[in-house]
Amino acid sequence: MNIAVIFAGGRGDRLHSHSRPKQFFEFRGKPIVVYTIEVFQHIQEVDAIVVACLEDWIPYLRRQVEKYDLNKVIDIVPGGRKGQGSIYNGLVCAKQHFPENSLVLIHDGVRPLAMEKTIIECIEVAKEKGNSIVCVPAMETIVMKKADGSLEVPDRDSVLMVRAPQCFVLKDVMEAHQKALAEGKHDFVDTCSMMNHYGYELHTIIGTAENIKITTPADYFMFKAIIEAREESAVFGF
Incomplete structure (x- = not known):
């Protein structure tokens, strides 16, 4: 079984919206988290979805799940104080429903632009090697600050930026x-930081640059532009 665990428990203060958390910010009347859920809903290889959500917003999200017929969502559970806690709550729910050899795709509720081919590759690599982390190449120079305050500049070709799932x-x-x-x-x-800390060997795949996390107003406007560009590509065959 392949289960998506989507965590959407944050309040998103950096998006500067006082009316609602960032995962419920809307584009064309649809919340960002619903766009995210739909990505996994429409992938045949994904068998079920668990969402960890801000507890006060669970009734609202249940209505959205019903409205958009997201029938792979088996449960919506309360999120934790931080992302780690939200993910854990989602995993506990998954364990209650599915065998322990299932694969779980852990994904941010505010990453609505993941590509189907990336998620399928993620599943295939994890089946073969035990796990898979979606990354993208570093597009700019990375500087690492050491404990003594000195800087180290690693070779950019050896640096990957971790994304999701x-x-x-x-x-x-x-x-x-x-x-x-x-x-x-x-x-x-x-989660990959946690798994690395406890000694698991991690395996990467390369995803797409557009799989952004919507954290700031600029991210939100980029999200809208990408959605519109995808629609134009579909219409005009680009």
Whole structure:
């Protein structure tokens, strides 16, 4: 089984919207998180979807799921204080419904532009190697600041920027989360950082640059432009 675990528990202060969290910001009347869910809804290889959401917004999201007939969504669970907690809550739900050898595709609720071919490749590589992390090449020079304040400039050709989804065997990722909880570690920036910390060898695939995370107003306007460009390409056959 292949289960998408979409975490949408943040409030998104950087988007400067006081009316609603960023994942519920709308384009053409449809919330961003619904665009994200639809990506996985329409991929045959994805069997089910679990969403971790801000608890106060769960009734609203349930109505949206029904409105857009997102029938792969098996449950919407409360999010955690941070992304790590939201992901864990989604994984717990997945474990209640599916065998531990299932694959879970962990994805941000505010990454609505992931491509179907990327997600399918993610699944295929994880089946073969145990996990897969979607990345893109670094397009600019990266500078690493050391503890002593000095700077190191790594070779850009060797640097990848981590995106999503990140795909793992359910048993493996649950074990890592439980270790983190037992050790009081709550600040992993993403799941691949956690898995790397606990000694898992990670495997990457290259995704598309347009698979952005909508965090700022500029990201939102870029999202709208990409959607419109995709529609024009479909109409004119570009």
